Amino acid sequence: MRRVFGVKKDKEPPPSIQDASDRITKRGDTVEEKIRKLDVELNRYKEQIKKTRPGPAQEAVKARAMRVLKQKRMYEGQRDMLYNQTFNLDQVAFASEGIKDAQQTMSALKSANKELKGMMKTVKINDIDNLQDEMMDLMDVSNEIQETLGRSYSVPDDIDEEDLMGELDDLEADMGTETESEGMPSYLQPDRESDLDSELNLPSAPNTAPAGRANAQAQDEFGLPAVPRSSLRN
Structure with a gap:
């Protein structure tokens, strides 16, 4: 059968818009080059x-x-004819690309719509409301727990304003009595000075009153009474 009728040849796929546009553009470039050569020749004739x-x-x-x-x-x-053909092919290519973009956009929208519908089935408004109510109840219970844990122990609750003012008046009277009885603070009283000297074991101050020229006490280089060496040894 093949020898009689032969084998059917596979048809070549038709050229794409981009292939046709490239071919026509190449032809246009060739014609443009010829025009430039003719321009040079015309200038020479001129x-x-x-x-x-x-x-x-x-x-x-x-x-x-x-x-x-x-x-x-x-x-x-x-x-000019080739440029017009190229322009028409560019318009067709632009329209074709626009349709392809529209198809992809529609496919993406359909997929997103299907996905959203599936997600909406798992999320319900009533469930959200119930969840919010449960969260509010938990927050109230948490606040009650915190207040209970922060409660003070052994503090009387039956104190009123009159008790408070009376307590403050008693404190003020006690503070006034202590001030009148003490007068001068203990650290400024005269007896306290001798006690401090005995605690620090300091020598007694020498008598600087003049008792004649022979009894005059020696002075140091600063003009102050010299301290006896025996006192320094103690």
Whole structure:
């Protein structure tokens, strides 16, 4: 059968929009290069026409320049046609990409919608309200526990304002009595000074009263009465 009818050839896949656009752009670049070469040739003819005197030679140069100019116009028409085709392909590609983006967006939205529906089945408003109520009850119980643990022991609760004022008056009277009886503080009383001297074991102050020139006591380099050495040994 294969020998009679042959084997069916696989069809090549049609070119994509990007492939067609690249091919047309390449052709447009080729035509653009030809136009640039013709521009250079026209400039050369322009300089020759300026340098040539009017006559047959100048007319010949003008004829060649006219032929090049016609060729340039033809290439420019082809270039514009190719650019228009490229522009149309770019518009189609943009529309195709937009549709693909829309399809992906719809697929993502459908997936998200399905996921949200599944999550909503597990979350109920009544459950949230009950949970909030339980949390409030637990907080109230916690506050009661803290107040109970912070309660003071053996503190009378039957004290009123009159008892408070009476206690304050008694304290004020007691403080006034102590002040009148003591008068001067104990550390400023005269007897306390001798007690401090005996505790520190300090020598008694020498008598500095003059008793004649012979009995005058020796003085140190600062003009103060000298302390006897026997006192320093003690």
